[in-house]
Amino acid sequence: MPFIKSLPENAGPPAVFKQYPDIYGPYSEMSQALMNGPSPLSNGEREVILAFAAGAMGCDFVLTGHSEAAYAWGVERGTLDRLLEDIDSAPIDDKLKPLMHYVRKLAVDPNAVTQADVDAVFAAGWDEHALHDAIAITGRAAFMHRLVAGHGFNPLDPEVSKSHAAKRVEHGYVNIYSAFRKPR
Numbered sequence: 001m002p003f004i005k006s007l008p009e010n011a012g013p014p015a016v017f018k019q020y021p022d023i024y025g026p027y028s029e030m031s032q033a034l035m036n037g038p039s040p041l042s043n044g045e046r047e048v049i050l051a052f053a054a055g056a057m058g059c060d061f062v063l064t065g066h067s068e069a070a071y072a073w074g075v076e077r078g079t080l081d082r083l084l085e086d087i088d089s090a091p092i093d094d095k096l097k098p099l100m101h102y103v104r105k106l107a108v109d110p111n112a113v114t115q116a117d118v119d120a121v122f123a124a125g126w127d128e129h130a131l132h133d134a135i136a137i138t139g140r141a142a143f144m145h146r147l148v149a150g151h152g153f154n155p156l157d158p159e160v161s162k163s164h165a166a167k168r169v170e171h172g173y174v175n176i177y178s179a180f181r182k183p184r
Contacts, residue, residue: 003152012061012153013144034137040130044073045096048080049134052100053107053141055084061148061155062141068158098124099134106138 002011017024035046047070054062067080082090087100098120105113121131 039133041133044070044075046137047073049103049137050141051080052083053103053138056104056107057145059145061153062144064155095124103134103138
């Protein structure tokens with residue numbers, strides 16, 4: 001049950017986006033560019049990073065929703081659980097493992113990130129664009145964690161998360177929330 005009584009019992013971020021379209025219209029455009037725009041990271045990899053960062057922070061709402069989005073992009077079901085247990089034995093490409101170690105540290109203890117962490121990402125073959133995208137996606141996970149926790153939203157039912165994930169893959173982030181925007 002949300003902390004704010006004007007919100008419906010099953011409310012989630014879209015309810016807030018609808019109340020504040022001037023803020024969340026641009027936010028959804030940023031999300032679209034970050035998650036579906038040009039990147040060295042695939043759409044599935046970006047959803048894995050978002051879900052993983054949220055899970056590392058303890059945000060089940062974002063973990064659940066974006067795990068399903070990753071799976072909708074073709075990531076093997078259960079990958080997020082395995083990543084959260086142990087990055088090094090998770091069923092992901094070895095090139096992703098240093099990036100995921102970086103994301104975990106940035107998500108959980110950002111002040112502990114060092115040049116050595118960045119160097120490990122570059123040594124694995126990632127460029128500055130990929131690192132930037134991982135940083136921005138991790139920041140997006142932190143923002144959503146605070147939005148969800150601050151409003152007291154409960155995680156979605158897994159079947160509802162699957163449905164939302166399919167729509168996100170089909171329509172992207174802007175189109176899924178376009179109904180929440182005021183005409184300009």
